[in-house]
Amino acid sequence: MGVLEIKGLYKYYGKKCALKNVNLTGDFGEIVGLFGPNGSGKTTLLKLIVGFLRPSSGSIRVDGKDIDHNTRAIVSFLPDNNLLPLWMTIKDAFNFYKDFFPGFEEKRFKDLIDYFNLSMNRKVKELSKGEQEKVCLSLAISRKAKIYLLDEPLGGIDPASRERILTGILKNYREDSLMIISTHLISDVESIADRVIFISQGEILLNEKTEKIREEKKMSVDELFRKTF
Amino acid sequence: MGMINLLKYGILGKKKYYLTLFLSTIGVYFILFMGHYYFKNNISPEFAFAISFLVMLVSLILNIIFNIMSLNTEDIRYLYYSVPINPKYIYLRRMLMGLFETIFIFLLNMLFMTMIIQFLNPIFKDQLINYLQRGGIFTLLIYNLAMEWIIIICSTFVIASNLPSEKDILRYLLNVMTILYLLFNDALRSMLSRIFPYNISLHMPQFNYESIITGSLRYNINLPKFNVNIASTIFYILTFIFFLVLNSYLFEKYIEIK
Numbered sequence: 001m002g003v004l005e006i007k008g009l010y011k012y013y014g015k016k017c018a019l020k021n022v023n024l025t026g027d028f029g030e031i032v033g034l035f036g037p038n039g040s041g042k043t044t045l046l047k048l049i050v051g052f053l054r055p056s057s058g059s060i061r062v063d064g065k066d067i068d069h070n071t072r073a074i075v076s077f078l079p080d081n082n083l084l085p086l087w088m089t090i091k092d093a094f095n096f097y098k099d100f101f102p103g104f105e106e107k108r109f110k111d112l113i114d115y116f117n118l119s120m121n122r123k124v125k126e127l128s129k130g131e132q133e134k135v136c137l138s139l140a141i142s143r144k145a146k147i148y149l150l151d152e153p154l155g156g157i158d159p160a161s162r163e164r165i166l167t168g169i170l171k172n173y174r175e176d177s178l179m180i181i182s183t184h185l186i187s188d189v190e191s192i193a194d195r196v197i198f199i200s201q202g203e204i205l206l207n208e209k210t211e212k213i214r215e216e217k218k219m220s221v222d223e224l225f226r227k228t229f
Numbered sequence: 230m231g232m233i234n235l236l237k238y239g240i241l242g243k244k245k246y247y248l249t250l251f252l253s254t255i256g257v258y259f260i261l262f263m264g265h266y267y268f269k270n271n272i273s274p275e276f277a278f279a280i281s282f283l284v285m286l287v288s289l290i291l292n293i294i295f296n297i298m299s300l301n302t303e304d305i306r307y308l309y310y311s312v313p314i315n316p317k318y319i320y321l322r323r324m325l326m327g328l329f330e331t332i333f334i335f336l337l338n339m340l341f342m343t344m345i346i347q348f349l350n351p352i353f354k355d356q357l358i359n360y361l362q363r364g365g366i367f368t369l370l371i372y373n374l375a376m377e378w379i380i381i382i383c384s385t386f387v388i389a390s391n392l393p394s395e396k397d398i399l400r401y402l403l404n405v406m407t408i409l410y411l412l413f414n415d416a417l418r419s420m421l422s423r424i425f426p427y428n429i430s431l432h433m434p435q436f437n438y439e440s441i442i443t444g445s446l447r448y449n450i451n452l453p454k455f456n457v458n459i460a461s462t463i464f465y466i467l468t469f470i471f472f473l474v475l476n477s478y479l480f481e482k483y484i485e486i487k
Binding site: 012013014047050051052053054056069070071072073077079083084085087088092096099100101 | 238244310315397487
């Protein structure tokens, strides 16, 4: 049994079907790349796993439990935009996570903030978009969770910083967790992904080990993506 | 512990708001006080009371609006919904904050109003203490609860707007129910009073705004006999609880973070 099990998942927005019959499992120790064009259903899928959205039909089980507020303790989500209120400083955000999330690793967070050359006293509203993303990423990966969902962690980040962020993610990755990284910047992420999922118009088109794709298709995941879409 | 932390961050997030509220209230009373000297003692206690009442009313209305807005812009957002706490507590936290803030605004204005009117009319403080001792404190409490009632009812519209798109019918029903309730609440209560004409007599002091600004304060704090209809009061309390429970339930079971 995987830490994440999705069966027959459908999600409708009004009459529009955002996800069609999604079946997925995820195990500990995996980094999964979730790739798809804009509007393919990547963010919807992640929001359903964390419990921000509710399935129209089908089931999602996290660590053997149905999604509710309790499962949020073991699912760490990084949204594709800033989640922190603008009144906060980085220190306030740090205290917030420390107060609400058991097992939040203070040292890991402080190390990450140093690594990204940020200071704890800076206000969220004074940070650039890229800096806000770095703070949110540091908060998300400093939590002790069983599933990490990173939605576009490299969106809005310059190419030089992307390398730094990916190194930060890899350095802090826990073997006893599942990490799903959703992005359309495939070439940046494919090197760290153990498995890739292609999603388009709400349907899973491909769910395969990265190595197997390279061996069988004789091309990189990025090349396969460009060929597929 | 979770609720205490929610309240803690709710208060921290509104530090500037509380400071602005406090300073602007002081500012208005300071201007009133200075005006008294500028107009060479021509400001009457009645005028001061009217201004105090107006400041309090504006603050209370703004407070209702800010709380409803915070529900939409802060509570139904990623951060609070990420925490492993039953979402109904996020809603109840906002309602509690609304109540505390209403009481804070009341007390702040009462304090300054007493100070300034006492200065203009030296018997005011005694009258006010007398008024509070004779049950006026309950009248003020009821006014506070009425403000909280508005926040709870209005929050239903915000919650309805954050329901999933496949719950269109529920959203529509919630909006219609709340509008109908707001429109016909008074008529319903009078109807209940007529059907079940059982009253209890209370001696609840009134703050008669009309007569206070036109007459003398000296004669306006009285203890008229108050007939409280049992059926309409029960209806009022039940709808208060109904909307609170309904909104908490919707917050927990249906809301989506888009």
